[in-house]
Amino acid sequence: MPITATRGWPANVLLAVVFNLLILQSILTLPVIAGVTYSRLRQEIFRWVGVVAGLGLWVPVALGTWPGGAFRGVEMVLLSLFFLATSIRLVRLLARVPRVNVQVMAGAAAGYLHLGLTGGVLATATQVLVPGSFSLGAAASNQLMLDRLTYFSFVTIAGVGYGDVLPANAVGERFVILLSVASTxxxxxxxxxxLGRFIASEEVEMLEDDALGLEQVDQSGPP
Structure with a gap:
C-alpha cells in the first residue's frame, strides 16, 4: 500500500496487480448458493463485471496516467459494484455455515478487511462522480485518490477519526453514515x-468425545 500510494508507472502496475488478484480470488473462491443467493445469470454478470473492472485498471498502466472524460468514473463504479457484491456474498455465506472452525473465523476477519477496501472503492467512486464530496487533506497532492480514500475508509470503520480526511458535503456525510453503520x-x-456458533461447536465436540469415551468403557466391560 505505501508503494501504490505514490504516483507513476510502478504504482499503477502494483495497484492493477493487487486488485486483479483480489478480483480473481473473489470469483474463484466464493461458491454460489444455488437457488438462494445468485442464479446462473447473476453469477455470469458478477464474473464479467469483475473481469471488465480488472482489465480497466491496466488502461492507466498502458497510457501512463488515468485517461480523461468519464472513464475513471465508469471504472470506479464497476469496481464498486463488484466489491459490494463480493462483500454481500461473503457475509451471506458466512452467515449460513452450520459449524464454525478456524477457516471460517479467518474468513470473517478477511471480510472485515474486505469491507474496508470496498469502502475505499465506493468513496473513490463518490469523489469522482460528485467532486468535492471529501476533503482529502494536505497529502492529497502526493497520493493517489484511491489509496487516500481507502485509508479514510479503514479509519472510519475503526472509529478512530483522525480528522485529516473529512466529508465535505451532504453526499460525503451520508456515505460516512452508511459505512459506519455497515461496519458496526x-x-x-x-x-x-x-463466535456463538464456534462456542456451540466446541461444546458439541466435547459432548461427542465424552459419549465416545463412555461407549469405549462400556464395551471393555468390568475389569
Missing amino acids: LYVALLVGLL
Whole structure:
C-alpha cells in the first residue's frame, strides 16, 4: 500500500496487480448458493463485471496516467459494484455455515478487511462522480485518490477519526453514515453470530468425545 500510494508507472502496475488478484480470488473462491443467493445469470454478470473492472485498471498502466472524460468514473463504479457484491456474498455465506472452525473465523476477519477496501472503492467512486464530496487533506497532492480514500475508509470503520480526511458535503456525510453503520453491524451481528456458533461447536465436540469415551468403557466391560 505505501508503494501504490505514490504516483507513476510502478504504482499503477502494483495497484492493477493487487486488485486483479483480489478480483480473481473473489470469483474463484466464493461458491454460489444455488437457488438462494445468485442464479446462473447473476453469477455470469458478477464474473464479467469483475473481469471488465480488472482489465480497466491496466488502461492507466498502458497510457501512463488515468485517461480523461468519464472513464475513471465508469471504472470506479464497476469496481464498486463488484466489491459490494463480493462483500454481500461473503457475509451471506458466512452467515449460513452450520459449524464454525478456524477457516471460517479467518474468513470473517478477511471480510472485515474486505469491507474496508470496498469502502475505499465506493468513496473513490463518490469523489469522482460528485467532486468535492471529501476533503482529502494536505497529502492529497502526493497520493493517489484511491489509496487516500481507502485509508479514510479503514479509519472510519475503526472509529478512530483522525480528522485529516473529512466529508465535505451532504453526499460525503451520508456515505460516512452508511459505512459506519455497515461496519458496526458487521462486527456486532456477524462476528457475534460466528463466535456463538464456534462456542456451540466446541461444546458439541466435547459432548461427542465424552459419549465416545463412555461407549469405549462400556464395551471393555468390568475389569
